[in-house]
Amino acid sequence: MARPVWAGNLSFGLVSQPEGLYTATDSHTIHFPQLQGGTSDRIRNRRVNERTGDEVELEDIVKDYDADGEYFPVEPKELYEIAPVRSRSLEITGFVELAEVDPIFFDKTYHLGPRGAEFGKVYSLLEQALAKAGKEGIATFVMRQHEYLVALKAENGPRRVHDTFQQEVAALIEAKKVGETVEKAEPAAEPTGVVDLMEALRASVERPGSPKATASGKASVSSKATAKRPPPRTSPAGHRRLATTW
Secondary structure, eight states, rough: OOOOOOEEEEEEEEEEEEEHHHHEEEEOOOOOOOOOTSOOOOOOOOOOTTTTTBBBGGGGOOEEEEEETTEEEOOOOHHHTTSSSHHHHEEEEEEEGGGGGGGGGOOEEEEEEEEGGGGHHHHHHHHHHHHHHHEEEEEEEETTHHHEEEEEEEOOOOOOOHHHHHHHHHHHHHHHTTTOOOOOOOOOOOOOOOHHHHHHHHHHHHSSSSSSHHHHHHHHHHHHHHHOOOOOOOOGGGEEEEEEOO
């Protein structure tokens, strides 16, 4: 089972129960270690004392705040102690309509899930209530020494999208292993001139089978089909997830 990136209590009204945040997306980026050219020697980044040039072990590194040349050490424990509740609580402070939060404000997306089967019923009730009302909960919480404003909503599972470029990179590496080459991709298209672009658009609209060319002959059929179109199907409740974004 995936490990949560944050664990705490989801609070709304008089209800509080343990929840966990899980990453909603996976990174499949292929990483290339740095080597010295012509060798198999890897390049390493080291933590070095700026004054002495000596390497410093990770456990000897501390964080300080620079106040006009005077440094004040700040320990992780001290940062937690000044906001222990917010570091372990995701508190819903209100509800808004889905359309009120513009997606342009979203930064990352996570799945929210109960930390234990015994809490699944309450979680499911909140999920169903949000979906039925068409609302999302606005909450705040602290993670990794930063406070976040989040929106919780019942969300359908997204369609799987494949990273074709990473697949091509993997194919290139496999080919190099056996001494083969891969076919080069077609070069990018050259910019189209303004006059040519307008002519191309006009030709596209006027060619047989285009929406404009067939609109007059199929207008009545289209209107009837729209009137008889069945309502869209919704995904099963089990496919919805509470997502925290923004």
